[in-house]
Amino acid sequence: MMDTSELLFDLWYVAAPSAQVKRGKTLPVTLLGQQVLLGRDNAGAVFCLRDFCPHRGMPLRYGAFDGEQIECCYHGWCFDTKGSCTKIPSLAPGEKTDISRIKVARFPCKEVEGAIWVYVPRMGARAPEDVPEVPVSPGPQGKHWYWVDSVDLPCHIDHAVIGLMDPSHGPFVHASWWWRTRRSMHLKEKKFEPTARGFKMVSHKPSSNSRAYKILGGDRMTEIAFQLPGLRTEHIVIGEHHIVLLTALTPVDEKNTKLHQFMFTTLPLLNLLKPVLRPFGKAFIQQDVRVVVRQQEGLSRPHPALMLVGDADQQALWYYKLKKDWLAASEQQAPFENRITAKTLRWYS
Ligand code: FES
Ligand SMILES: [Fe+2]
Structure with a gap:
């Protein structure tokens, strides 16, 4: 039998009001059991990454964000706001690692009318390239909540x-x-x-x-x-x-x-x-x-009718x-x- 108490994945959710994510700052949130890091770059664009460093699993929220790159607090690996690795400080010259292939999972993220929406796929799954539109709210369009x-x-x-x-x-x-x-x-x-x-x-x-x-x-x-x-x-x-x-x-x-x-x-x-x-x-x-x-x-007691x-x-x-x-x-x-x-x-x- 289908468990209807299940959460619904592959949909847009409001992750935070715009006002909570300041320029050049990040905000860790948990969405449907998944820890993510919301952020706003120096140009004002919002992004959402899995809050997890692919090196050894340190949550990126403990790192430093300069408005362009997030530097993990553990070994200083850096990631851009698309989740691509841009720097591994410990790599010696000549070591053959294509760091641009190292990625932090990125979630589709949109700011609409003063709310930040994130498209949440099932744990471990990747969001499709062509995600649907963020739900439209009634009233004048382009309003600011x-x-x-x-x-x-x-x-x-x-x-x-x-x-x-x-x-x-x-x-x-x-x-x-x-x-x-x-x-x-x-x-x-x-x-x-x-x-x-x-x-x-x-x-x-x-x-x-x-x-x-x-x-x-x-x-x-x-x-x-x-x-x-x-x-x-x-x-x-x-x-x-x-x-x-x-x-x-x-x-x-x-x-x-x-x-x-x-x-x-x-x-x-x-x-x-x-x-x-x-x-x-x-x-x-x-x-x-x-x-x-x-x-x-x-x-609190099990399965009350x-x-x-x-x-x-x-x-x-x-x-x-x-x-x-x-x-x-x-x-x-x-x-x-x-x-x-x-x-x-x-x-x-
Ligand atoms: S765990 Fe992030 S750099 Fe090592
Ligand atoms: Fe009520």
Whole structure:
């Protein structure tokens, strides 16, 4: 039987917000169990190498980076940002070693709109030359994300995704005067449609029980979408203005997931208020972190049986279905086909 708790390889993941990787610096991160070194050269271009010196296995993060070359801390071998060896200090003149053939594995890495994406192949496998495009987010293209927060969720990505797309925890986990309260719960009815790699809640007027929304006023539409491997986007259009949220979940390993939260807006007032609103965004995310931490106490015994009940849990079922089909397609090297069909879901929140 296929293990659907498996991580999904051969896909783009958000590895870090751009702001975390400064010019001439590196940042070690773990993606799907693999240690990699992100970096930005002196010209501003980002790169990603396996954090492993091919000589004797020293992690390159302990080396020195001058904005062009990484020098391993152990014997001083140097590598350029493409991973090619450029220097072995101990080689005597006349020794016949073609150092340019010595390579550190390099991962496809792209910076898009203020986020650094890395294409992660299976451990030990090489990424293909022609990798697909980085997923496109909604709203104006070429925007620059405002990075709200990155947090560690001590759980498998499946629980992180399900928690992220779970519509019924809001009034319990996120109850606060500025968002919503339990008393504001009412029946929701939303239409969902399949997308290339996921599903979306078709453009609708946002919940009237969210105070934060009420303040914004105007004629508005919201579209919330999920796509594999763990990307949620929310696009709010108010007149001719946009608010776009991107939540990117990236597995660190089988037991840990990183959540990166970004936002973008063309609303002048909201842009001005970003530094003031950031703590609210962080507080909101911390509410989710707290439930994940507590939930892990319950999940710590082996294979507990869990339930997915009613329309409120339908998105979780869809996620499992997408994932199962994705794994089957990649196993058979066949194109992925989304078998989700359009459906209207009803729940209280
Ligand atoms: S381990 Fe890196 S140079 Fe020897
Ligand atoms: Fe939440």
